[in-house]
Amino acid sequence: MRHFPLKCNFTLKPFILQTLPLFTSGLYTFLQSEPLWQLSIHHGPLSHSGGWSPMVTDQEPWLQVDLREQMEVTAVATQGRYDSWDWVSSYLLLYSDTARAWKQYRHEDGRFVGNVNSEAVVQNKLSHAVRTRFLRLVPLDWNPSGWLGLRLEAYGCSYKSYVADFDSRSSLLYRFNQKSMSTVKDVISLRFKSHQAEGVLLHGEGQRGDYITLELHRGRLDLYLNLGEIRLRFSSGRVAVTVGSLLDDQQWHSVHIERFNKQVNLTVDSHTQHFQTKGEGHSLEVDYEVSFGGIPLPGKPGTFLRKNFHGCMENLYYNGINIIDLAKRRKPQIHSVGNVTFSCSQPQLVSCTFLSSSSSFLSLPSAASATGGFSVRFQFRTWNPDGLLLAVQLNPEPQRLEMQISNILDLHNPTYSTFNVKCSYLGPRVNDGLWHSVSLNTRNLQITLAGLCGKRLCHFHPGCPTVDCQYLTPAFQGCVRLIFINSQPMSLNQVQQGLLGNYNELQFDTCNIRDRCLPNLCEHGGRCSQTWSSFSCDCSGTGYSGATCHNSIYESSCEAYKLIGSSSGFYSIDPDGSGPLGPAQVYCNMTEEKVWTVLTHNNTAPVTVQGSSLYKPHIMKFNYSASAEQLRAIVSGSEQCQQEVVYNCKKSLPDSAIPLIPWVPFMCKQTSSLSHQTSNYWGGFLPGVQQCSCSLEENCMDMNYFCNCDADTDAWANDTGILSYKDHLPVSQIVIGDTNRTGSQAVYHIGPLRCYGDKSIWNAASFYQESSYLYFPTLQAELASDISFYFKTSTPSGVFLENQGLKDFIRVELSSPSVVTFSFDVGNGPAVLSVKSHLPLNDRQWHYVRAERNVKEASLQVDQLPLRFLEAPADGHLRLRLSSQLFVEVxxxxxxxxxxxxxxxxPFSVMQNRSSQASSxxxxxxxxxxxxxxxxxxxxxxxxxxxxxxxxxxxxxxxxxxxxxxxxxxxxxxxxxxxxxxxxxxxxxxxxxxxxxxxxxxxxxxxxxxxxxxxxxxxxxxxxxxxxxxxxxxxxxxxxxxxxxxxxxxxxxxxxxxxxxxxxxxxxxxxxxxxxxxxxxxxxxxxALAESTSHTLQGKHSHTLCSLTRPRTPPLVMSRSMNLHSQHCIFSLCFLTPVANIRSPTQTEVKAESVCGLLTQKTIGVGRVRFWGEKSIFLIMQNKTCTN
Structure with a gap:
């Protein structure tokens, strides 16, 4: 019989608490004592003797703690069993309100760091506190040379709780003192625990069309919000902001809504969604009341418009008002509909999790049915599109029924027999992560399959194909609960204790399902789908490819298209590659020596302007075929950009007595879409000069003016030029006045934006010494990064790129003459990818390297050699946390x-977060x-x-x-x-x-x-x-x-x-x-010393900057210092060397010379010779300076 783990009960005191053990009736109860609560089962508190250790025969041990009431837990700490070889090196932490439905505390890979010996204390601070009554510690690894054992400590505090229970037919109404309430700022917060995937938590509306609705839908939380936009009220396509997933797990979830005018933040647990409301309204006007738990129909008590909430709410605050406290005290502002109670009901819905797709199973006996046949019903949830859900042995043998998932439910008889059946439940797909109910009843050779939306009858058909009709499918991976066989409930508690049936690779008392698409780690709008153990990204239609839609399928510029042999035409370019900007449609003109990137706008034809004045000007805005961010990237990445501006005028000057100064600030203003600046110059001249190109070329029609149009003649004049100052391109708006006089007229034309050159192509850097380096800001690549470059070298090894953090790192290096290595560590231990060439790579020829790392995989490409891949662990760390810069050679x-x-x-006594755990x-x-x-x-x-x-x-x-x-x-x-x-x-x-x-x-x-x-x-x-x-x-x-x-x-x-x-x-x-x-x-x-040029420390100094040197006499090898302003020396440290053999421990002053590389100025340093050891002497320099 399986040994059932011990349950340890103790109470907490606010903030940091301590307990002492008291053995009573086979359970261990703990009483409050000192400022910390601690657990040591046999003898005493943490750091004293004793500790918990299960029986060696217990294959799945865990330790459960009862806090007696709900507490807010902020940290846990463990210690090995006293004076033993028993400790836990890693463990899972679960929490529950009922001790029946457990939830795993997740941070990164979910594991907590434990101990490496029996005495050191390892503390783990929770990144987000949990409010719970029960804690369960599940050991994962322990001392391989001993056994598992621990002493336990936790940190936390009590908190005030106001709870209301809703039974799906009840609600609370908060009624205003006036007819309506109009707010420009709202703050709503609550915690909820739901038994169902659907239900309204909050609703309020006004007669003008305003409304706010917060409801659960398919286990997610939807917020509908409208501020006075009437057409949205009756629209069938109401837009909802959705946050969270799997919120019907009978666990507490926190919700916080903040609104100021049109800006809204919706936070569920640790996931925040920011959005802006539609329409022009800024205030929310709600009439009469706000309802919680449902939307009652006016005039019809007990009737609701939508499905009500079934579960508990806690600490419900609406704009600072404690709704549950008012309801509990029966205040007149609160009206209760149905049966609302003020304690949270705890339905006993015990689940079990099937962990493995190859070896998990649960075998249960079936009692004889009084009506004959066989019946079974249960609920399940899963992400997997296929899996064997149920297998039933029928009489006479070897007849057997199998129920399997293949997006839908399939039921068939795979055995050789006189009967064969195959039928499908053609309802919605069942691998959506939600709970689904299914029942199977065989009676008189008839099977009834019941799903969520109806029933389907299937009958046995005689015969079986001559080929083997056994259908092979993976085992079910997911959660199951509420199992009834022949109308008898099956107790999972008895299964867990070994009293009923048999099982393998099951986790009891918890549905350990998780949504791997929350947050969505697919980039650039990729659609996330998942199975139980992984997720995948659908990149179709995004313009990107790869495991996480990280890599652009388009070239970065027209120059790049030409390099691969393309001709002139329209192309999509992605100016920032795998960055956040999407592709932009441009025209690539490759007919000239220069490759021009052309971006058009919405007003390329000439525009005639009449009747405008300085106070009522003509305004034209230009919309380009790319966004402002894409334009900024294209312009900044190009070598040069330009835009032609043509202005034809006739009698176009102000009719008031305005001094004859350049007309541009008065008549025409150009606004850049990049800098949002108004330009006070015209095409062909420099910024800020307030002149036109004819002034620069000295060919204005009237040399008394700086622009042709300033002459104010009856004849047509022209001011045409090219704008080429990149910070002011492209033109996004033009403003023209003074065309309202008799005979006054203007015609303008703004040409397309034209750019050439790609600054990212062939921007080479040479490294002549091992001490050479490039210095860049920290690589911002927590979830994904790609690195590509060309190199040529004659050295056998060297680091191309390296960035480090406290524990994490990423590095690309030439590890040998024919091997390029890409290595990194995100917290799962170092991962290494290597590509070996059959020819040396240090042959002074250009070679291409591309390394990529994302949350799904890593890859390394060298030239045209086969691409190497390395898959990331399914439940490992995801984020690469870096803090340093790029360094080469130290x-x-x-x-x-x-x-x-x-x-x-x-040190183990320091509080540890999982993200900075030990490098074990x-x-x-x-x-x-x-x-x-x-x-x-x-x-x-x-x-x-x-x-x-x-x-x-x-x-x-x-x-x-x-x-x-x-x-x-x-x-x-x-x-x-x-x-x-x-x-x-x-x-x-x-x-x-x-x-x-x-x-x-x-x-x-x-x-x-x-x-x-x-x-x-x-x-x-x-x-x-x-x-x-x-x-x-x-x-x-x-x-x-x-x-x-x-x-x-x-x-x-x-x-x-x-x-x-x-x-x-x-x-x-x-x-x-x-x-x-x-x-x-x-x-x-x-x-930086090379073997070919290095000399012994007794000889000449090297002709390398910052090399070591020594004078010929006396026989001392001197230290040298460095000029901190010299880039070549910044990563070198010089050292003090032994100087002589002195038999007596005396001190003698000596003079020494220090030379910094090839620097001409020398500095004399005075130091002391200090006796050390028996024969070794070293010099301490008192003056260590070296300047240019």
């Missing part, structure tokens, strides 16, 4: 006391154990500590130089074994030259590359369990210190461990709690 220098430590996880490594399978380490170094010291990685479980990796300068790699993966030590290079690497090390491990296989690659085998394939820190330089681990002596003196650059770049974090995030710097650390560019 160098740091150290002295003996210097070190950089990068901490992978904040999954413990699901040791075969996944892998590390990728890469760095460059320059040193003359031996022995030397280069890099160490340590975990909370006393594991470590160490890379050192031994006494003879050879490279050693230490792997200590199991504390009960000696470390594995490898020496891939026996020659002396402490030679003052630049060396590049790459280490890659998969399971037991270790690959090391210095000059050539070598493979080694470890004694264990264990993973690093919850990495604690990575240290460069001196390390505090005693065992590793004994092997590598003390510290490191030299230069480290381009350090990378999996997705972490600790040197970049040290340089750009000084002050971060994740980075610890010990001792002097100076920026240097020693990473």
């Amino acid at each position: 160098s740091v220098s150290f002295d003996m006391e210097s070190s950089v430590t990068y901490t992978f996880q904040e 490594v999954s413990t699901e399978s040791s075969s996944r154990a892998r590390e990728d380490v890469a760095f460059s170094f320059v040193t003359s010291q031996r022995p030397a500590m280069l890099l160490t990685v340590s975990t909370f479980s006393q594991q470590y990796i160490a890379v050192i130089l031994a006494k003879n300068g050879s490279l050693q790699i230490w792997y200590h993966l199991q504390t009960d074994r000696s470390p594995d030590v490898f020496s891939p290079v026996l020659t002396n690497l402490a030679d003052g030259r630049l060396h590049r090390i790459r280490i890659h491990r998969v399971g037991k296989n270790l690959y090391v590359q210095v000059s050539s690659g070598e493979k080694y085998t470890l004694s264990s394939d264990a993973e690093l369990i919850l990495i604690r820190s990575l240290t460069l330089g001196k390390n505090l681990n005693e065992e590793v210190m004994q092997a590598a002596f003390k510290g490191f003196i030299g230069c480290l650059s381009s350090v990378q461990f999996n997705h972490v770049a600790p040197l970049k974090a040290a340089l750009t995030n000084r002050g971060s709690s994740l980075v610890t710097i010990r001792g002097p650390l100076v920026q240097s560019n020693c990473g």
Whole structure:
């Protein structure tokens, strides 16, 4: 018999509460005590002895907590069982008001981070508080070397609750003191819990046509709002704003409506929809009353216009008025219709969830029916378009009935028998996520299939096809409740306790359905559809393609169309590619050497103007074939744009005594659609000069004026020019006056907008040193990003693009001469895509790279090589959170006391959000154990500590130089074994030259590359369990210190461990709690030293900017500082090096010279030689400046 998990009851005190255990009658009850409430089942509170641990035979354990009343819970914390190897490393959190209908608390992938030992406390703050009475913790992972156990702590507070229960035939009416109420601002808030997918929550209307209606429809919340627009009141196509989904789940949902004039915000739970009302009205006028729970028909008590709400409302406020409180106190403003009670009813609708489409099932016995035959009825909900819903064994065997979903319900007999049946329920599709009722009754070889909208009769037909008529279909994936077999209810509680039937891969007491299309992650108007475990996007008609409709199917410019061989014609261009702007229709003129993009407007023909004056001018607005945002993108992305303006005039000047100044500000004004500025110049001249082109060309018909039309002659004059100032293009409006005199007339023509050139094509940048870089703002690509570029190089490896956040990162790199790698981490662990070419890519030829990442998948394209894809996990993290900029190559220098430590996880006592959880490594399978380490170094010291990685479980990796300068790699993966030590290079690497090390491990296989690659085998394939820190330089681990002596003196650059770049974090995030710097650390560019030009630290300095150098005498290797204003030095740190052997611990002042690269000015620094250790000495510079 299955062991039933313990239930633990405790109470909360406002804000932070503590309880002490009291064992009574087999249950554990907890009483209020200190300022925190804590749970420890056996002996005492959190951080004391004891803890909960289920029986080992319990295959599905969980811990349930009763708070005695509804509380607002804001955080939970766990600790392992006292003095044991029992802890929970990850878990789910569920909550419920009834302890029968549970809902999972979701944030990103839904998992909460647990413990890695039995003593540390891990706290998880809820991103949004939940109001609940019951909590349930479901362990997912625990200590593989022990068992699961925990001590529990929660944070929260009590709150005031006003509840009303509506039974689908009742409502509350709030009646105004006056006939009508007119408001320009409304604030309405409530919480509701519904038993049905339909029902009116709120309604009010006025005689002028105003109305507001909030109602549930198909499990979503619709808001209808009209402000005085009469035609909308009687329109059958009333527009509703829809928010939320699956709101009929018997769980509390919060609603908040804010309106100011025409601007409205509708928020349901954490989803907000902003919209603007139609029409010209700004106020909402409601007559007599506002109803809640239904729309009663006037004069007919108990009759309602729409389906009423069935469920509970809590804390209902209408413009600051507590409606339920007034109703409870029987105030005269409130009128109650039907039976409204002030406690929330709790119907026992117990559900179970079928989790797997391959192995979930529920097998129930069927008692004999008194009337013969077999009958079953139940309710189900699902997103899947197919699945085996029911299978029934009939007599005589092997007859069997199967009911399956194929968008609709199908019922058939798939067995070889004397009878065969196949019928379908031809109603609405049933994979819409809503609850559907179905009943099946077999009597006298007749089957009745009942659905939502009626019945369909099906009969057995003799015979079966000669081919196998068994219909194979996936298992049902969804939720089921209210099961009756032969009119007898089936208790899911007894099934859960092992007292009834059998099951596999089921989750009880909850319908764990979720809407993966809320929010809609399809871009550019793509239509979202879903199954139980994933969603897909229909991009047809959007102009975009890809898994999330991210990629434009159109070129970005006419220039791009010409490059692919197109000729002149009309084309759709997408000026921002995959950005938010849609495609625009343009004409591409490719008959000239330049490719012209032409955008026309609605008034291209000449326009004659008469009768206008300065006070009653002629105004013409121009509408283009693209939106203002599209025009802005096209103009800014083009090399040059222009627009011809033609103005013919005859006696067109003001008839008042206005000084003869340029006529443009008075007669004609041009307004740019981009800058919304009024231009005071005409075509062919510069902005702000107030002249025409004839003045610039000195050919005006009267040289006393700056424009031909200023001459005010009876003859026709012309002022024509080209507007080419991009910030003022295109012209969106023209205003003309002074054509109201006798004989006065004007004719104007505004030509189309014409642009040429694409600034995004062949905008190359060259990188001549490893210390070169480009600096861009943080990549804004939480849900989707695409990166494309061409490159050519002769170097064997290098980073193309990198952006990092606190934990997340994205990187594109040439990882070897023939491999391009695209890697990123959004919180699910590093994901890597690689494309390998059969030919080297560092051949000084142009190569194309395109990398894309979205919530569905990632892809990498290199030249014409096969496209590589990587699917995203169905329930993982979605958002890529970045904070840094693009960096290429980082160098740091150290002295003996210097070190950089990068901490992978904040201290466990710090409150953690899931989005910034620990960088832990999954413990699901040791075969996944892998590390990728890469760095460059320059040193003359031996022995030397280069890099160490340590975990909370006393594991470590160490890379050192031994006494003879050879490279050693230490792997200590199991504390009960000696470390594995490898020496891939026996020659002396402490030679003052630049060396590049790459280490890659998969399971037991270790690959090391210095000059050539070598493979080694470890004694264990264990993973690093919850990495604690990575240290460069001196390390505090005693065992590793004994092997590598003390510290490191030299230069480290381009350090990378999996997705972490600790040197970049040290340089750009000084002050971060994740980075610890010990001792002097100076920026240097020693990473820019190439093997072909590098020299020993005893020789000449390199001809590379910011290189290390030393004077010939005395025999000291000096430190150098950097000019912070030099772009070439900004990512380098220089380091202090050993200077001599001194036998006595005395201090001697010395003089040293520091040279910054090839800079001509030298700075003399005075420092001290300090005794350290037995033989090692280093220099501390007191003056470290270097200027141009």
